[in-house]
Amino acid sequence: MSYKFDFSAVFDNFNELLLGCLATLAMSIAGMILALAIAVLAVIGLRLRPRWFKYPVGGFVEVVRNTPFLIQIFFIYFGLPAIGIRFPPDVAAVIALSINGGAYAIEIIRAGVEAVPRLQIEAGQALGLHPLQIFRGIVLRPALCVVYPALTSQFIFLMLTSSIVSSIAARELTHAAAVLEGITFRSFEVYSVVTVLYGIMAILLSICFSLLFRYRISYPTR
Amino acid sequence: MINGLGPAQYVLILQGLKWTLLLSAIAFGGGVVGGGMVALCRASEFRWLRIAATCFIEVFRGTPLLMQLFMTYYGLALLNFPLDPWIAVAIGFTLNASAFLGEIWRGSIQAIPRTQAEAARALGLHYWPMMVTVVLPQAVRLSIPPTVGFLVQLIKGTSLAAIIGFTELARTGQLLSNITYQPLLVYSVIGAVYFVVCWPVSWLGKRMEGRLAAG
Numbered sequence: 001m002s003y004k005f006d007f008s009a010v011f012d013n014f015n016e017l018l019l020g021c022l023a024t025l026a027m028s029i030a031g032m033i034l035a036l037a038i039a040v041l042a043v044i045g046l047r048l049r050p051r052w053f054k055y056p057v058g059g060f061v062e063v064v065r066n067t068p069f070l071i072q073i074f075f076i077y078f079g080l081p082a083i084g085i086r087f088p089p090d091v092a093a094v095i096a097l098s099i100n101g102g103a104y105a106i107e108i109i110r111a112g113v114e115a116v117p118r119l120q121i122e123a124g125q126a127l128g129l130h131p132l133q134i135f136r137g138i139v140l141r142p143a144l145c146v147v148y149p150a151l152t153s154q155f156i157f158l159m160l161t162s163s164i165v166s167s168i169a170a171r172e173l174t175h176a177a178a179v180l181e182g183i184t185f186r187s188f189e190v191y192s193v194v195t196v197l198y199g200i201m202a203i204l205l206s207i208c209f210s211l212l213f214r215y216r217i218s219y220p221t222r
Numbered sequence: 223m224i225n226g227l228g229p230a231q232y233v234l235i236l237q238g239l240k241w242t243l244l245l246s247a248i249a250f251g252g253g254v255v256g257g258g259m260v261a262l263c264r265a266s267e268f269r270w271l272r273i274a275a276t277c278f279i280e281v282f283r284g285t286p287l288l289m290q291l292f293m294t295y296y297g298l299a300l301l302n303f304p305l306d307p308w309i310a311v312a313i314g315f316t317l318n319a320s321a322f323l324g325e326i327w328r329g330s331i332q333a334i335p336r337t338q339a340e341a342a343r344a345l346g347l348h349y350w351p352m353m354v355t356v357v358l359p360q361a362v363r364l365s366i367p368p369t370v371g372f373l374v375q376l377i378k379g380t381s382l383a384a385i386i387g388f389t390e391l392a393r394t395g396q397l398l399s400n401i402t403y404q405p406l407l408v409y410s411v412i413g414a415v416y417f418v419v420c421w422p423v424s425w426l427g428k429r430m431e432g433r434l435a436a437g
Contacts, residue, residue: 065374066374066421067413067420068378068381068416069378069381070381070382070385071409071416072413075406075410078405079405079406079409079410081405082405160286162286187292188296191296195286195289198289199285203284
């Protein structure tokens, strides 16, 4: 192998990559929050059950889960302007991440909500709680607790998926890498460093999620 | 400029679909072999084999698929392989599928109660006869629904080959969109084709899961 590795080209521009990391984190966290909001609203809608509501939700989940993220983001960024809906790349990226994450989160949270025993809800009703109080305290909170591991690993996966939004030139880590590659021609070095950075972000997120669980989400069960 | 999608364009889409399916099949086939080895290493009795398999799995699950493809693409070039997207994506997806399937199957193997293995040992079976006749048959049954679920993820994932420049279904969509100036129509059709391929597989996976849960 005659190739000489030269990482200096990468580390001279390391600030650009760190900014890319921040952008990736910001974008994915915004996506996660919106995805959670979409999922919780959809699950509330399913609980309130006008019968027809499960059809649009089910259709949404199936369509999003059975098409590639790349096509979803192309559809939003390149397709929608044809009917006059235009977003800048960064916004399109966050929307695509929220929709994609939302569809998976609906499935996960719905499973958790369905696992809450009816008896507990009836106990809440017997105590004279408002339906919203019942939903928040007796249904949603325990459900989120149960599905927390599945939900957070899905969200970490969402952060990794966000590298795909570089294909519409949304400014995040992979885009920063592509720019740097274009300047330095050190493709392998750039992408190996960026891969490591993604790995570090995934580990950091997973640490944050478990801290969040310990101090904010979990509660004593007895 | 071509207006709309005529028969010629649909033929192109079907050709793109052919490459998507072929790439998925290769990655899945390679992933079954690689994943099998990874799972056996991960559940092995040797410590260093377990550690190596765990590292492999964590690296591929903890980094973006797109980065893995870039790494194989440019990494192969460093090893003086020709820069052929087809080979690079085939290897990249195979490695990725090996890691994910390895983790799924590791879970299935370890879900089999220890007592089964101990009973096999008590009957005097060595490691391989025990694995092949007692543990694996039960683990395979458990592992089929998540494996089918992963297949959907794999088929969708092959769309990233488009970013490397391999002309499969998603890249065909990009090209058609550039030719026809009708991105909304083109990406709807491409999305629909992916859906038609993936949805039955998802459905099958869910059905099997239901059956397994029912006993």
